[in-house]
Amino acid sequence: MKKSKNHIPISCTRKINVSKVLAGMLGAVFLFIAISGWSDAPQSQSPQTTIIYFLRHAEDSMELVGLNPSYTVTLNNCNADRSCCEQVLTPLGRERAARLADWFKSQRITDTLTHVIASHKIRTRQTVEKIAFLAGLGGDLDGDGDLDGTDIDQAPGDGVINVPSTPLECDPGFTSSSSATQPQINYLKTLPLGSRAVVCSHSVLYSIMQAFGIDTSDPVKFPKDSRGRVNGFNNLWIVQFDLVDGVYQGRLLEHLFLNFNVEASGISREFGSGHEDDEE
Numbered sequence: 001m002k003k004s005k006n007h008i009p010i011s012c013t014r015k016i017n018v019s020k021v022l023a024g025m026l027g028a029v030f031l032f033i034a035i036s037g038w039s040d041a042p043q044s045q046s047p048q049t050t051i052i053y054f055l056r057h058a059e060d061s062m063e064l065v066g067l068n069p070s071y072t073v074t075l076n077n078c079n080a081d082r083s084c085c086e087q088v089l090t091p092l093g094r095e096r097a098a099r100l101a102d103w104f105k106s107q108r109i110t111d112t113l114t115h116v117i118a119s120h121k122i123r124t125r126q127t128v129e130k131i132a133f134l135a136g137l138g139g140d141l142d143g144d145g146d147l148d149g150t151d152i153d154q155a156p157g158d159g160v161i162n163v164p165s166t167p168l169e170c171d172p173g174f175t176s177s178s179s180a181t182q183p184q185i186n187y188l189k190t191l192p193l194g195s196r197a198v199v200c201s202h203s204v205l206y207s208i209m210q211a212f213g214i215d216t217s218d219p220v221k222f223p224k225d226s227r228g229r230v231n232g233f234n235n236l237w238i239v240q241f242d243l244v245d246g247v248y249q250g251r252l253l254e255h256l257f258l259n260f261n262v263e264a265s266g267i268s269r270e271f272g273s274g275h276e277d278d279e280e
Contacts (some may be wrong), residue, residue, distance in 0.1 A: 050241035053198045056230050058093035060123040082169035089126045101130035110135040115197035117161045119180035123201040132159030163187045177202040185211045203229035212250030221255040234258040
């Protein structure tokens with residue numbers, strides 16, 4: 001486990017415009033990303049506090065692997081009765097995850113990270129695995145083809161700690177995304193003082209923050225869908241944990257909003273707009 005380092009603030013509010021072309025079975029997709037509204041990443045007031053970067057997984061979908069002339073859809077990695085099919089990041093989701101990791105690196109936040117945490121759903125691990133690699137927590141760090149992290153859960157050595165680690169997406173007895181909430185709360189309670197952790201969860205992650213005393217009623221800092229869950233995929237919350245009578249209490253330091261402007265109807269049509277009815 002890496003030792004915590006002093007958190008290094010970034011410079012100032014910036015606007016970055018990126019133009020990308022994603023090619024896939026649905027054809028070329030032009031992705032225009034505008035990241036705005038970044039402010040200085042806040043420093044902990046003391047090395048004896050814990051900083052958590054909360055985020056929701058990036059855009060995801062069940063993986064389409066075939067569509068025959070009769071419009072019969074074949075999906076990848078489903079269980080025997082097809083009551084569950086693995087949900088993975090879409091091309092847009094993979095791009096968002098890569099850009100997020102690059103941003104963490106460019107702001108030298110990866111230099112401080114001690115933990116990268118995901119749920120038991122693969123889409124959360126895919127969202128943060130590059131962050132774990134850039135933080136030196138796992139992945140093929142020495143180029144020998146083996147994963148070098150100390151974690152021994154879903155993808156041993158990738159540097160991402162799956163909480164919970166089981167059951168896998170569509171294993172017998174598979175559970176919903178919301179079943180990760182209490183295990184993640186319990187795990188965060190055990191983090192050593194001074195930790196710096198990325199926590200990637202689902203649209204229900206406000207429940208995790210609420211468990212540490214954070215008021216999530218502000219609709220600007222905590223955007224919600226019609227069910228009161230996280231709206232969209234473009235939020236990052238930086239939270240400070242302080243020990244009060246031996247128990248962590250949370251305080252929101254900063255809410256960062258990433259305004260991803262996707263000018264391609266195919267993204268919304270095929271992969272959803274970020275307003276989900278039943279996926280978390």
